[in-house]
Amino acid sequence: MLLLVKPTEGIQPSLIREMARTLKRFRDERGLPIVVSEQVLSFALDIDDRVLVIEIVRDDAREGVDAAQISKYLSV
Numbered sequence: 001m002l003l004l005v006k007p008t009e010g011i012q013p014s015l016i017r018e019m020a021r022t023l024k025r026f027r028d029e030r031g032l033p034i035v036v037s038e039q040v041l042s043f044a045l046d047i048d049d050r051v052l053v054i055e056i057v058r059d060d061a062r063e064g065v066d067a068a069q070i071s072k073y074l075s076v
Contacts, residue, residue, distance in 0.1 A: 001033045002026070008040045020046040 002023075008016045024047050026032045038044045044051060057073055060066075 001035065003035045005037045006039065007036065008038060008043050016040065016043055023047045
């Protein structure tokens with residue numbers, strides 16, 4: 001599995017398109033699962049089979065964190 005976090009940040013558009021083509025080729029030829037956290041929707045749609053939009057459900061200062069409440073949203 002390949003995990004990419006904001007891979008397009010600070011990259012010029014022509015390189016973003018090339019990156020998408022390369023990642024699609026890896027995915028298709030090698031069966032490589034790719035998980036992308038991305039803000040450029042066109043890039044994400046170019047390489048992803050599924051799209052998950054995450055909404056922030058909590059935003060607390062560390063001192064005010066209620067671990068029991070937050071753990072309801074976590075998978076680990």
